[in-house]
Amino acid sequence: MFKFSFAAPVVPMFAVALAGGAAALPVTAQAAGGAYYRAELASPAPKGKFVARGIVWSCEGTNCVGARGTSRPQMMCAGLAKEAGEVKGFIADGKALEAEDLARCNGAA
Structure with missing residues (x-):
């Protein structure tokens, strides 16, 4: 009869997943040292x-x-503004906040 075992293939796959975890991150996050904002x-x-x-x-x-x-990026921006002061520009995952959202960000602070 056929005998099936999960243990052998799962452990190596798990080890590869852990070892290669950084490779699964988006290129923009890797290049920026983990910076998303x-x-x-x-x-x-x-x-x-x-x-x-x-x-x-x-x-x-x-x-x-x-x-x-x-x-949301606007809320992250507002949190930053509360702690550090007026934000002139804010980018989340390579996408800049619109002027209207940036004004709200600073207004919430």
């Missing part, structure tokens, strides 16, 4: 690293980056 502030950030809306933001002068969060 990019923002330009009106003035330098008060802190180099801080948490806003559940993600760690890293800022250098007026440029900030953050990994992907669970909220």
Whole structure:
């Protein structure tokens, strides 16, 4: 009779999935060191690293980056504005917020 075993093929596939996890990330996230959000502030950030809306933001002068969060981009922008001040530009996954959404982002702060 035919004997089927899951153990042998599953373990190597699991190991390959763990080892190659970084390869499954989008190219834009890899190239940006895991940054999903990019923002330009009106003035330098008060802190180099801080948490806003559940993600760690890293800022250098007026440029900030953050990994992907669970909220809409406009909400992530508003969280950043509350912590770091006026946001002049905000990009989520390579797509810039429209001027109207950017105004709402800063208005919520």
